[in-house]
Amino acid sequence: MGTESTPAAGRPAAKRQFRIWRGDESGGELRDYAVEVNEGEVVLDVIHRLQATDAPDLACRWNCKAGKCGSCSMEINGMPKLGCMTRMSTFEEGETVTVTPLRTFPVIRDLVTDVSFNYEKARETPAFAPPPGVAPGDYRMQQVDVERSQEFRKCIECFLCQTVCHVVRDHEENKQAFAGPRYFIRAAELDMHPLDTKPDRKEYAQAEQGLGFCNITKCCTEVCPEHIKITDNGIIPMKERVVDRRYDPLVWLGSKIFRRGQVPQTSVTSGHSSDAVHASAAHGGVHSHAGGSHDPQAEAQAQGGVNWHREVPRPTSPAVDEHGKLPLTELTFDRPAAPSPFGDDVTFPLPPEHLNFAHPDQDKH
The missing domain is CATH 1.10.1060.10 (Alpha-helical ferredoxin)
Incomplete structure (x- = not known):
């Protein structure tokens, strides 16, 4: 009856060395404690025993003691861990276990931080x-x-x-x-x-x-x-x-030319009247690449991704200037998605009337 022992091992509880940070927002220090540790215990058990014996004013958060509330977060030997899930058996018998508050957040007191x-x-x-x-x-x-x-x-x-x-x-x-x-x-x-x-x-x-x-x-x-x-x-x-x-050049360029539901279509592919486009724009519609029919109902279906019988516009070449060069613009996005090839003096978004999604001579070829 004189010597306390653990039921599982039948051997006396051992004293282990702990180094606990004590202090508040104004400062603090590491203090050494020799605490009794029983087999099967976790660090939080030892903290509770320390509160019941040598350090009744030690502040520590905890709640469920089952690894599900996240309250007992602390740094154990420099590694952020849960006190209730860190078993004492993972440390060497002669090892000093250092427990400190979470370093990233301001200290309130002892092991409690302001998160x-x-x-x-x-x-x-x-x-x-x-x-x-x-x-x-x-x-x-x-x-x-x-x-x-x-x-x-x-x-x-x-x-x-x-x-x-x-x-x-x-x-x-x-x-x-x-x-x-x-x-x-x-x-x-x-x-x-x-x-x-x-x-x-x-x-x-x-x-x-x-x-x-x-x-x-x-x-x-x-x-x-x-x-x-x-x-x-x-x-x-x-x-x-x-x-x-x-930044992916193909995805980036494709999203600029055929931006689904975002880019107003200001010029039309062959076979469609520009009046239909402007009429749709007047109703607040925005054409996607999927809605090539310019039919309001079909366009609404295309925006929802359910128009399986839509008319798909034929591929068109991007517009080139009089020198045959391809001007890469940010089109109608409110800011450059990547460094602009035009320099920093270009403002965004570009006016829709300045955009042309179709090759000017595509119907001649």
Whole structure:
């Protein structure tokens, strides 16, 4: 009865060396503690024992103690981890375990940090935009689409990926322009959602969330307790779609000439009257490359992607100038998608009347 022992091993509990950061926003220091550790315990168990014995004023967040709430995020031997999921058996018996608060966020006291940065970024992220006319509860989508983004919904918002990301960990000045891995996968999830009607998730991630700052070192993936492939399945696909849209010369040029639903058609392909185009434009219609018939009903179907019997316009050559040169313009986009070949003195968007999508002599050949 005199010696406490563990039921599983039948041996006395051992004292282990811990080094805990103590302090607040004004400063602090690492303090050494010798704490009793039983077999099967995790770091959070030891923190609780320390609070019950030598350091009753030690501040530490925790809630579920089951790896599902993300509250007990801390840095253990320099690695961001969950205290409740880090077993003491993973350390050598004579090893000193150092526990510090998340380095990227301001310290409140001891192991508690101010993670409000993440909630501010959450509020800035546009919410799911449901299709018009569909009531909540009536949304329907294929199981394959559910599974595609389900991985990202496993996030418990422990913010370990946020604190390990060196873009803000080493550069405080980047926080205003950088949302971080947790909100990149939120943007990716909504971009993959078949019912989300907000079309510019990729553009928003690039322009507002700072997607371009990420250089895919995969640190966020390594520390994720839910084993979400943040980089491979979320960030990299988003970056690829942004790059395709902006910098791939073929995709870029094609999107400029045949931008679905965005580019007003100001000259017509052969066999159609320009009056039909202007009449459609007067009704607020915008022609897509798919809607070659210039019929309002067919065009509406083409915009929705269901006009399987549409008239497809014959391929046309892009317009050339009097010297036979092809002037690459940004057409009607509100800003250059890449460095402009005309220099910095060209303003965008170009007036629609200055655009010509058809070769001027195409009907002579």
